[in-house]
Amino acid sequence: xxxxxxxxxxxxxxxxxxxxxxxxxxxxxxxxxxxxxxxxxxxxxxxxxxxxxxxxxxxxxxxxxxxxxxxxxxxxxxxxxxxxxxxxxxxxxxxxxxxxxxxxxxxxxxxxxxxxxxxxxxxxxxxxxxxxxxxxxxxxxxxxxxxxxxxxxxxxxxxxxxxxxxxxxxxxxxxxxxxxxxxxxxxxxxxxxxxxxxxxxxxxxxxxxxxxxxxxxxxxxxxxxxxxxxxxxxxxxxxxxxxxxxxxxxxxxxxxxxxxxxxxxxxxxxxxxxxxxxxxxxxxxxxxx
Amino acid sequence: xxxxxxxxxxxxxxxxxxxxxxxxxxxxxxxxxxxxxxxxxxxxxxxxxxxxxxxxxxxxxxxxxxxxxxxxxxxxxxxxxxxxxxxxxxxxxxxxxxxxxxxxxxxxxxxxxxxxxxxxxxxxxxxxxxxxxxxxxxxxxxxxxxxxxxxxxxxxxxxxxxxxxxxxxxxxxxxxxxxxxxxxxxxxxxxxxxxxxxxxxxxxxxxxxxxxxxxxxxxxxxxxxxxxxxxxxxxxxxxxxxxxxxxxxxxxxxxxxxxxxxxxxxxxxxxxxxxxxxxxxxxxxxxxxxxxxxxxxxxxxxxxxxxxxxxxxxxxxxxxxxxxxx
Amino acid sequence: xxxxxxxxxxxxxxxxxxxxxxxxxxxxxxxxxxxxxxxxxxxxxxxxxxxxxxxxxxxxxxxxxxxxxxxxxxxxxxxxxxxxxxxxxxxxxxxxxxxxxxxxxxxxxxxxxxxxxxxxxxxxxxxxxxxxxxxxxxxxxxxxxxxxxxxxxxxxxxxxxxxxxxxxxxxxxxxxxxxxxxxxxxxxxxxxxxxxxxxxxxxxxxxxxxxxxxxxxxxxxxxxxxxxxxxxxxxxxxxxxxxxxxxxxxxxxxx
Numbered sequence: 043x044x045x046x047x048x049x050x051x052x053x054x055x056x057x058x059x060x061x062x063x064x065x066x067x068x069x070x071x072x073x074x075x076x077x078x079x080x081x082x083x084x085x086x087x088x089x090x091x092x093x094x095x096x097x098x099x100x101x102x103x104x105x106x107x108x109x110x111x112x113x114x115x116x117x118x119x120x121x122x123x124x125x126x127x128x129x130x131x132x133x134x135x136x137x138x139x140x141x142x143x144x145x146x147x148x149x150x151x152x153x154x155x156x157x158x159x160x161x162x163x164x165x166x167x168x169x170x171x172x173x174x175x176x177x178x179x180x181x182x183x184x185x186x187x188x189x190x191x192x193x194x195x196x197x198x199x200x201x202x203x204x205x206x207x208x209x210x211x212x213x214x215x216x217x218x219x220x221x222x223x224x225x226x227x228x229x230x231x232x233x234x235x236x237x238x239x240x241x242x243x244x245x246x247x248x249x250x251x252x253x254x255x256x257x258x259x260x261x262x263x264x265x266x267x268x269x270x271x272x273x274x275x276x277x278x279x280x281x282x283x284x285x286x287x288x289x290x291x292x293x294x295x296x297x298x299x300x301x302x303x304x305x306x307x308x309x310x311x312x313x314x315x316x317x318x319x320x321x322x323x324x325x326x327x328x329x330x331x
Numbered sequence: 332x333x334x335x336x337x338x339x340x341x342x343x344x345x346x347x348x349x350x351x352x353x354x355x356x357x358x359x360x361x362x363x364x365x366x367x368x369x370x371x372x373x374x375x376x377x378x379x380x381x382x383x384x385x386x387x388x389x390x391x392x393x394x395x396x397x398x399x400x401x402x403x404x405x406x407x408x409x410x411x412x413x414x415x416x417x418x419x420x421x422x423x424x425x426x427x428x429x430x431x432x433x434x435x436x437x438x439x440x441x442x443x444x445x446x447x448x449x450x451x452x453x454x455x456x457x458x459x460x461x462x463x464x465x466x467x468x469x470x471x472x473x474x475x476x477x478x479x480x481x482x483x484x485x486x487x488x489x490x491x492x493x494x495x496x497x498x499x500x501x502x503x504x505x506x507x508x509x510x511x512x513x514x515x516x517x518x519x520x521x522x523x524x525x526x527x528x529x530x531x532x533x534x535x536x537x538x539x540x541x542x543x544x545x546x547x548x549x550x551x552x553x554x555x556x557x558x559x560x561x562x563x564x565x566x567x568x569x570x571x572x573x574x575x576x577x578x579x580x581x582x583x584x585x586x587x588x589x590x591x592x593x594x595x596x597x598x599x600x601x602x603x604x605x606x607x608x609x610x611x612x613x614x615x616x617x618x619x620x621x622x623x624x625x626x627x628x629x630x631x632x633x634x635x636x637x638x639x640x641x642x643x644x645x646x647x648x649x650x651x652x653x654x655x656x657x
Numbered sequence: 658x659x660x661x662x663x664x665x666x667x668x669x670x671x672x673x674x675x676x677x678x679x680x681x682x683x684x685x686x687x688x689x690x691x692x693x694x695x696x697x698x699x700x701x702x703x704x705x706x707x708x709x710x711x712x713x714x715x716x717x718x719x720x721x722x723x724x725x726x727x728x729x730x731x732x733x734x735x736x737x738x739x740x741x742x743x744x745x746x747x748x749x750x751x752x753x754x755x756x757x758x759x760x761x762x763x764x765x766x767x768x769x770x771x772x773x774x775x776x777x778x779x780x781x782x783x784x785x786x787x788x789x790x791x792x793x794x795x796x797x798x799x800x801x802x803x804x805x806x807x808x809x810x811x812x813x814x815x816x817x818x819x820x821x822x823x824x825x826x827x828x829x830x831x832x833x834x835x836x837x838x839x840x841x842x843x844x845x846x847x848x849x850x851x852x853x854x855x856x857x858x859x860x861x862x863x864x865x866x867x868x869x870x871x872x873x874x875x876x877x878x879x880x881x882x883x884x885x886x887x888x889x890x891x892x893x894x895x896x897x898x899x900x901x902x903x904x905x906x907x908x909x910x911x912x
Contacts, residue, residue: 075448126631132447133394134634137587141626144580148619155615255616259576263459266452274449305463311456315449316441510772517771517778518761525747525758531710532745534729535738536821537762546768652754654782 046175047292053181055288056188057247061261062268062280063195064239070212070275071232074124074135078143080262082237085146086112086244087253091159094248109241116237120230128229143258150255159253180250187246191239192281199277204231267307270314273324282322356501360494369565372497374605375504376562381585381597382511383431383555388583389592390520391547392527394447397438397454398582400461401552403574405431405559410478410569411471420483420490424560431556432549439548443541458579465571477570480563490564500561507557512594514550516654523547524592524652584622587629590636593650599638659720661686661860662707662829667715669699669706669884676702677713678884684829684877689851689861691871691892694881695904700864701742703881704831707862708732708739719828734762736828740818740835748807752798752817755806756789759824764788789824796820796850812843819850829860836867848874872896880904 065079076082089111093104123138170177199205211228251257264287269275272283287310295303314321360368384398409427412418418426438457442450466475473479483490490496514520522543525533530540563569581604589600607621633640642649660683669677677699684690692700706713709729717724724732739745747755757764764785770778793799796816806814815835822830832851836844844867851861851874865871871878871892878895880887888898895901 069448075451077451123627123631127634130634133388133392134630136394136448136451137583137626138630140580140583141623141630144619144626145623148616148621148623151616151619152614153616263456266455270449270452301467305460308456308460308463311452312460315445315453319445319449513774514768514772517782518764518766519768519771521750521754521758522761524750528747528749529745531729532741532747533758535708535733535741535745536759537730537734537825538758539728539730652750653757653786654779 043296044293045173047296048289049175049177049181051289051292052285053184053288054292055285056184057243057284058264058268058287059281059284060188060191060239060243060246061265062272062284063192063277064236064243065265066269066275066277066280067195067208067239068232068236070277071208072211072229073132074139075132076139076236077136077262078139078141078146079236079240079265080260081143081146081258082112082116083240083244083247083261084253084255084258085115085150086237086241087248087251087257088150088154088159088244088255089241090245090248091253105242105245108245109238112237112241113234116233117230119237120233124233125226125229143262147255147258154255156256157254178250184246184250187242191242195239196277208232263311264307267310269321270311271321273321274319276321276323279321279323286322353505357498360497365493368493368497370605372493372500372561372565374602375497375500376558376565377582377585377601377605378598379504379507379558379561380555380582381589381601382508382594383551383553383558384582385586385591385593385597386523386547386551386554388586389596390515390523390527391544392592393442393544394451395438395442395454395548395551396451396579396583397435397457398551398555399574399576399579400438400454400458401431401434401555402559402562402578402582403461403465403569404434404552405556406563406569406573407465407468407472407478407559408556409560409563410473410480413480413483414478415471420485423483424564427560427563428553428557431559432553434556435549435552436545438552439545442544442548458574458576462571462574465569465574473570475571477568479568482567483564493565496565500565503557503561507554508594508598511554513654515594515650516652519543519546521652580622584626586636587626588636590638590640590642593636593638593642595650596636596638600636603637658685660684660718661688661720662690662862663716663718664707665716665718667703667706667713667717669702669711669713676884677706677881679715680881680884680886681715682879682886682889684860684862686828686860687855687858688876689855689863689874690877690879691875692862692864692879692881693866693868693871694887697883698881699884700881701833702884704739704833704862704864708737708831736826737831738822738827738829739831740815740822740833742833742837744811744814744818746806746814746818746821749805751803751805752809753786753789753793753802755817755821756792756824757785759821760785760788762825792820792824811838812840815839815843815847816850823854823859827859829862830854832861832863832865834864834866836865836870844870 061079061083065076069075086108090104090108093099093107094101097104099107119142123142124135127134127138169179170182199208207228268283268287269280270283271287272279272281287307291303291306294306356371359371363371380398380402383401387393387395405427408430409423412423412426413420438454441453445453465472468474485499488495490499522533522538523546525536525538526540526543533543534540562573585600585604586597587600588603589598590596629636635643662684664681664683667677667680668675680703692703694700702711705711707717707724709724709727709732713725715725719735719737722735724735724737727735747758750758764781766778766781790799790802793802798813798816801809801813806817809817819830819832819835835847839847848870855861855876875892877889878892879889880895880898880901882904887904888895888901890898
C-alpha cells in the first residue's frame with residue numbers, strides 16, 4: 043500500500059507543483075501574489091472542457107486552444123486590471139486578484155451552477171502494474187507532462203535571455219526597471235507565462251477530476267501549502283513542496299484518516315509558518331513588512 | 332470664529348440626523364414587516380463583522396483573512412455556552428465576545444513574525460481549519476448539521492421572534508459602533524493607525540509596534556465575534572456553511588466598498604451589500620460577478636471606497652482621529 | 658558635566674561591508690552637533706545605530722542610560738527623537754493628529770477608558786489637544802491644524818515633523834538631512850528653531866549636506882569618511898583640518 047500511496051501522491055503532487063510553480067513565477071518576477079490563481083486554474087480546466095467535450099475538438103487542438111485563450115485572458119487582465127494599479131500598495135493589487143477570482147468563479151457558475159462536470163477518461167491505455175501498484179494512464183500522462191514542463195521551464199529560466207531577465211527581476215524588480223527592462227512588456231510576459239502554466243495544470247487535471255466552479259479555492263490553498271512547505275518564493279521549492287505535499291497527503295489519508303486529508307494542507311501551512319517560516323528551500327531570514 | 336460655529340453647526344446637524352435615523356431604526360418593528368426587520372438585523376450583524384475586519388485590514392493595513400473565523404468563533408461559543416452549560420444568555424453572549432478577542436490575540440502573535448503575504452495565507456488556512464473544526468464538532472457543536480439554540484432571555488424579556496431579537500441586536504450594534512468610534516478617536520486608535528502607516532515612525536514616537544499590532548487583532552476578533560454571537564441569536568442556530576470562504580470575501584467586499592480605515596465605511600458597505608444579494612440570489616453566479624465588478628471598479632477608480640470618495644468631495648466629512656474638542 | 662550623548666566604539670556591519678567603523682564622540686547637553694561626510698560615509702547608518710534601527714556593536718549612552726541593544730520605542734522613550742529623510746509623517750492624518758501621535762508618551766489613554774469615553778479619558782484627550790494646539794501656535798502654524806499632511810509643502814512638513822518629535826520633551830533630537838528641499842528662507846527659519854531648542858537644553862545631532870546650515874548652526878562638527886571618524890571640532894577647526902580638506906577635495910562649499 044505504501045508504494046501505491048506514494049505513486050498517487052506523486053501524481054497528485056505534480057499538479058500541486060505546477061500550480062505552485064506558476065504562482066511563484068509571477069510572485070518572484072512581479073511581486074504580485076495572485077489570489078485568483080486557483081480560479082485561473084479552474085477556468086483553464088473548464089475552458090478545456092468546453093473545447094474538448096462541447097466543441098468536440100481532438101485533445102491536442104483543444105489543449106492548444108485552451109492555452110491560447112487563457113494566455114489572452116491573462117494578458118487582458120494584466121493590461122486592464124493590474125497595470126493601472128501597479129504602483130499602488132501591494133494590498134490593493136492583492137485585492138484586485140481576489141476580485142478577479144470572483145469574476146472567474148461567477149462566470150463559470152453562471153453557466154454551470156454548482157453542478158459537477160465529469161470528464162470522460164481521455165486515454166484508454168491499460169494501466170501499468172508494478173508489483174501490486176497500479177499506474178493509470180492518466181497518472182502517467184500527468185507525471186510525464188508535469189515533469190517535462192518543469193524541465194522545460196527551468197532550462198528556459200536558466201539559459202534563455204528572457205529567463206536571465208526573470209532572474210534579475212526576481213532579485214530586484216526595481217533594479218531591473220532601472221537597467222532599462224521594459225517593465226510593462228515584461229510584466230505582460232510573466233502574466234502570460236503564469237496563466238499558461240495554470241492552464242496546462244487545468245488541462246492535465248480535467249480528465250481525472252470532477253470539475254466544479256469552487257475547485258479553485260481548494261487548489262489555491264494547496265498551492266499555498268506547497269509554496270510554504272517548499273520555501274515561499276523559491277521556484278524549485280514550489281515544485282518540491284508540491285510533490286512532497288501530494289505524497290504526504292496521500293500517506294496521511296491512507297494511514298490516519300481521509301477526513302484528516304481535508305485539512306492537511308492547512309495544517310502544513312500553519313505548522314510551517316509558525317515553526318519554520320523559511321520552509322524547505324527558503325531563506326532563513328524573516329523579513330517583516 | 333464663524334468658521335468654528337459653522338463646524339459646530341455641522342456637528343450638531345450630524346448629531347440630529349443620527350438621532351433621527353436611530354429613532355427610525357428602533358421604531359422599525361412597529362411599521363415594517365418581518366422580512367424587512369430580518370434584513371435590518373442582518374445589516375447590523377454584517378456591520379459588526381465588517382467593522383471588526385476593518386481593525387486589521389483598514390486601521391492596521393494588513394491583509395488578514397481571519398474575520399470569518401472570528402465570526403464563527405463568536406457564533407459557536409455563544410451556542411455552545413448556551414446549549415451545554417445552561418448559563419444565562421448574557422453570560423453566553425459575553426463569553427462569545429471574549430472568545431473572539433482572545434482568538435484575535437492568539438492569531439495576532441504569529442502576525443508579528445510573518446510578512447504581509449505569509450500572514451494572509453496563514454489566516455486563510457486558519458479560516459478553513461476552523462470550518463473543518465465546526466464540521467467535525469460532533470456532539471459539542473453539532474457537526475455538519477449545526478446546532479439549534481434555545482430561546483434567549485435578556486433582562487426578563489424573551490427574545491423570541493425577529494422583532495425582539497432585532498431591538499437587542501440594534502442596541503448592541505449601536506453601542507459597539509459608538510465604542511469603535513471612540514477608540515478611533517483616542518490614543519489606541521491613533522497608535523494602531525500610525526503603526527499601520529509606518530512602523531518605524533510610530534516606534535520613533537515611543538509607540539511599541541508589537542503591542543498595537545496585537546491590540547488591533549484582539550479588537551478585530553472581539554468586535555467580529557459580537558457579530559457572530561448576534562448572528563447565532565438571530566438565526567437560532569449555527570452551522571458550518573455560514574462560515575465559508577464566500578462569507579469571508581463578502582466581509583472583505585463590504586469593507587472595500589464602504590471604505591477601509593474609517594468607522595462609517597464598513598457600516599455603509601455592510602448596509603449596501605446586505606440588501607443587494609437578496610434579489611441576486613436566484614441567478615447563479617450573479618452575486619459573484621456583481622462583487623467582482625464592484626471591487627474592480629473601486630480598486631481602479633475609488634480605492635478608498637464610497638465613503639472615501641465622499642470625503643474627497645466633502646473634506647469636512649473626513650473622520651477625525653481626535654476626541655471631541657470641548 | 659556628563660555628556661548628553663556618548664558613543665564608544667560604535668560599529669555597524671552589513672554582510673561583508675563595514676558601514677560604520679569604531680566611531681566615538683560626545684555631544685554635550687544643549688549642544689548642536691553636525692555629522693558630515695561624503696556620500697556613503699556612514700552618516701545615516703550611524704544615526705540608525707544610535708536610534709536602534711540597525712544592529713550595532715559598541716556602546717551608546719544617553720546621559721547615564723545605556724541605549725545599545727534596546728528596541729526603537731524604548732530608546733525613544735528614554736528621550737531620543739528623530740526625523741526621517743523621506744519624512745516620517747503620517748500623510749493621511751492631519752497636522753494636529755500627527756502631533757497627537759507625538760503625544761503618545763505623555764497622554765496614553767487606556768483602551769477601555771477611551772472606548773467608553775470615561776470622564777478621565779475625555780479630560781486627558783482635551784489636555785492633549787490643548788497641548789498640541791499650543792505647540793502648533795508656538796511654531797507659528799496654528800492655522801494648519803486641520804490640513805492633511807499630504808497637502809503640505811516639504812518645508813511645512815519638516816517643521817511639523819520636528820514639532821511632533823518634540824511634542825513630549827526630548828533630550829536628544831536627531832535630524833536626518835533636515836535642509837533637503839527647503840528654500841533659503843526656510844533654512845534660516847530652521848536655523849533659528851534649532852538654536853532655540855539648544856537654548857532650552859535639548860541636544861541636537863544632525864546629518865546634513867547643506868554646509869552653510871552646518872557651519873552657521875553647529876557648535877560641533879564630526880566628520881565621517883568610509884565609516885570612520887575623520888575629525889571633530891568646532892566648524893572653524895574642521896574647516897581647516899587637512900585630513901578633512903583632502904577627503905573633500907573637489908567640494909567647493911568648504912573652500
